[in-house]
Structures are given as C-alpha cells and as structure tokens.
Amino acid sequence: MSRQVRTRRPRGRSRVGERFEAEVGPVAHGGHCIVRVAADQADPEATRVVFTRHTIPGERVVVQITEGSDGDRFWRGDAVQVLRASPERVQPPCPFAGPDLCGGCDFQHVALPHQRELKAEVVREQLVRLARMSPEDPLVTGLVVEQVPGDVDGLRWRTRTRFVPLPGGGRGMRKHRSHEVVEVDDCRIEALGEAPAHVVRGHEFDVAPGGFWQVHPGAPEALVSAVLDLLDPQPGESVLDLYAGVGLFARFLAERVGLEARVVAVEGDREAARRARGNLHGTAKVRVSAGDVASVLREEYDEPFDLVVLDPPREGARKAVVDQVVDRAPRAVAYVACDPAALARDLAFFAEAGYRTTSIRAFDLFPMTHHVECVALLEKTG
Structure with a gap:
C-alpha cells in the first residue's frame, strides 16, 4: 500500500x-x-x-x-x-472503511455494542492514568457509554461533514494521517436530507453558518439533560457558563435558577457570543462576555458562583482556567468533554484544589469513530 x-x-x-x-x-x-x-x-x-x-x-x-x-x-x-x-x-457497513482507505471512521469493523465497550475502556484507562483515580473506584468500574437516539444503527447521524472537492464534481475524504484523498460517493455516517433545525426543548437557537453545534441530532438534548440532572440547579443560584457557545446550557440553567438569579456566559468566538445574546434575551439576569475564557476570568466576574459549566474545546480547560473556576468556590461543576484524556488531566487539577469527581456519564455521540463525549460532576469537598 x-x-x-x-x-x-x-x-x-x-x-x-x-x-x-x-x-x-x-x-x-x-x-x-x-x-x-x-x-x-x-x-x-x-x-x-x-x-x-x-x-x-x-x-x-x-x-x-x-x-x-x-x-x-x-x-x-x-x-x-x-x-x-x-x-x-463485523463486515464494515461502508466500503470505504479499512486499511489505506477513508480515515474518517475507526471502528466500522466492530459490532456497535462492542464499540461502546472499547470507548468505555479508553475512558476508564484515562481516569486511572491521568486523573489518578483508583481502578476499583465505582465511577471507573461502573462507567458505560450510553447510546443516544438520533442515528440509524450507528450510521446517518453526522449533520455536518467536510469533504474534499474533486475534479469533475466528486468529493472525497482524506486517509488517516495523510493528505491523500479517497473518493467517497456516499459517506455512511453522513445524515441524509436537510440539516435539522437547532431546536432543543422547544427553544430554537440561532447558530452562524458553519458555527459550532453538536453534529449528532440527539446530542444537545442528551447533554442538556445530563448537565441539569448532575448540577440540580436551585432557584436563586448563580451560574457561570464557560465556553458557552450560542448559549445552549445557559438557556436552560437560567430557566431553573429563575429570573432574579445571576447567569454569566463566556465564549471565545465573538460571533457565537453575539448570537448567544439573542438566544438568551429575556432569560433571567444573563450577561454574555466575548473573549478568551482564561483572560476574561482574570479580569471579570471574580465574585463567588454556585454552579459552573465547562464545555471546552478538545484540548480541555487546562490549569489556568481550572484555577480560576476554583477561585469562585462553586458548590458544583459540570465538565462536558469531547476528549477523555484532556478531561482526566483537568479532573486531577480539580482534585488537587479540593474538588472530588462524584459522577461521570459517557455518551456515544460519534458512532463508528473512537470519539466519545463525557459529562463529569465535581463537588467541593470539606
């Protein structure tokens, strides 16, 4: 080859x-x-x-x-x-999956339930190795990767896909860790039909063309439900939503804490922050700040917050942001992560600062690939 x-x-x-x-x-x-x-x-x-x-x-x-x-x-x-x-x-459902072919999927040769078990093994290993959790910890031994509605046996879920345009009007995908392109006439994980509206629990969110939104149709509801269940926000509690995007979590947290509670959303992408202001208009005392999260927290909002949501990009929040979150002394933090290694590293930073991981859920938002989404709850000890 x-x-x-x-x-x-x-x-x-x-x-x-x-x-x-x-x-x-x-x-x-x-x-x-x-x-x-x-x-x-x-x-x-x-x-x-x-x-x-x-x-x-x-x-x-x-x-x-x-x-x-x-x-x-x-x-x-x-x-x-x-x-x-x-x-x-199993036989891969896509003819373009395999050695020296399209690099978009990792696990098409694996039965779907076992794909989730392999992902769970990876998350467990990261928690033990990087978060320094005990292999016997019930959070580790009991971790499972949950199926999420919205795909068809692990296929037809990806609502946004980037192809390489080819001469003659064709399209292709790159090989794994390569610039070479494989022509693909039908990507089996690509959703068919028009992209669904950005609607969650009856609320429509304004998202810029090409702006970030979860690509699995069931992801927004699954993540909102997990964050609300884990944090259990109470009326009057203050909320700090970091890497807030267009305001997905802030919207529903604000509804839970009430119109008089303080809710702050911080987002690095200025266009997403602008749209978040519209999406959150009329929802409690919400303030949206655009800027690098670590920089904003160094300069603003240094008062205590009851609840914090972290939904950073793949590289994670890192220690500078973790330290700023801990400085606000929240009773609970919900950490949404698309990379288990970055999550585990940051959980160790929280542990050093007196926050214990008390719950972890994992979701199969990217079937046929190695990617997995996790939501962890951290609570202040002592």
Whole structure:
C-alpha cells in the first residue's frame, strides 16, 4: 500500500511497509489497539509498540507499518490481514472503511455494542492514568457509554461533514494521517436530507453558518439533560457558563435558577457570543462576555458562583482556567468533554484544589469513530 504520510524528520532507517504477525493487545486512546512486534530479528527481546488500526483486542493479525523508523519510540500500522478474528468483528457497513482507505471512521469493523465497550475502556484507562483515580473506584468500574437516539444503527447521524472537492464534481475524504484523498460517493455516517433545525426543548437557537453545534441530532438534548440532572440547579443560584457557545446550557440553567438569579456566559468566538445574546434575551439576569475564557476570568466576574459549566474545546480547560473556576468556590461543576484524556488531566487539577469527581456519564455521540463525549460532576469537598 502506498501512503503519503505527513512529513516529519526521519529518525533512522524507515520501517514503513514492513509486515509482522502479532497478537493484538488492549484498545488505546485514538482509535487503535496496542500491538507489540519484534523490532530486531537478531534480538527477539527487542519489541516495539505499534498503534494499530482496524483490529480488535484479542485478535491475531498481520500488521503493516505505516509510520515509523528505527529511532522512533513507537510505530503506527494497519491490520492488513486477520488470522484469528474476534467474535465482535463485523463486515464494515461502508466500503470505504479499512486499511489505506477513508480515515474518517475507526471502528466500522466492530459490532456497535462492542464499540461502546472499547470507548468505555479508553475512558476508564484515562481516569486511572491521568486523573489518578483508583481502578476499583465505582465511577471507573461502573462507567458505560450510553447510546443516544438520533442515528440509524450507528450510521446517518453526522449533520455536518467536510469533504474534499474533486475534479469533475466528486468529493472525497482524506486517509488517516495523510493528505491523500479517497473518493467517497456516499459517506455512511453522513445524515441524509436537510440539516435539522437547532431546536432543543422547544427553544430554537440561532447558530452562524458553519458555527459550532453538536453534529449528532440527539446530542444537545442528551447533554442538556445530563448537565441539569448532575448540577440540580436551585432557584436563586448563580451560574457561570464557560465556553458557552450560542448559549445552549445557559438557556436552560437560567430557566431553573429563575429570573432574579445571576447567569454569566463566556465564549471565545465573538460571533457565537453575539448570537448567544439573542438566544438568551429575556432569560433571567444573563450577561454574555466575548473573549478568551482564561483572560476574561482574570479580569471579570471574580465574585463567588454556585454552579459552573465547562464545555471546552478538545484540548480541555487546562490549569489556568481550572484555577480560576476554583477561585469562585462553586458548590458544583459540570465538565462536558469531547476528549477523555484532556478531561482526566483537568479532573486531577480539580482534585488537587479540593474538588472530588462524584459522577461521570459517557455518551456515544460519534458512532463508528473512537470519539466519545463525557459529562463529569465535581463537588467541593470539606
């Protein structure tokens, strides 16, 4: 298979294209499994970790190296032949899913219920490794990835998809970690028909063309319900909604705390913040600030808040924002995260500051891919 991998400085002899027969180990964050191969025939004890796509833990496969050289700590690869298949392996519903094909989906070869179990394993591992939670903690052992209504057996859910335009009017998707394009006539996870209106619980939200909105039709309701259930907002409580987007969470939190309660929404994208003001007009004492969250919190709103919602981008809130949240001494924080590693890292920061994680829910908002959405509740200890 020929691949045009993103360029980087070589670190010794390239191993790209070499094949190894190996047992597949556990799933890892990022849509692949861990495989160990004998890197040096002269030294059978010298093994190398290969992050391998298109396989399932417990299988025996032939791995072809797609990235890696002698000087790299780990390699990347594809399972190009399955010698012993997992009982959870299925025929991918999309003909463009597989080695050296479209890189958009990670788990089309896995039965849908088992996809969710693999995602749960990844979240558990991140909580133990990065959040330093005990493997025996009930939050870890009991974590499941919940199905969300709005897809068709894991397909036809993505309401916004970016394709690469091709000569002649076709369209394509890029290969995994590559600039090469595969022509795709029908993306099986793309929703059919017109994009649904941005309506949640009877409220229509104004969203800019191309602006952020959850791509799974069932996601907004699932996340709003989780945040409200976990925070249990009471009349009169003050709310700080960070990375507020167009005001999805602020709208329903404001309804719960009442017209006289203080609600502040902070959003970095100025156009989203402008539309949030319209979406929240007439809803309690809501104020919307546009600007970098960490910068805004350093300059404004330094009074205590009862409740905080965090819904940061994939890189997470990071310590600077966590410290600012803790400084407001909320009784509870709802953290909405699309990356379990960033979430776990930030949960450790909260723990160091006296906030205990008391609940975690995970949702399958991105079927057929490795992505998973989590909502964690943090409560002040002592």
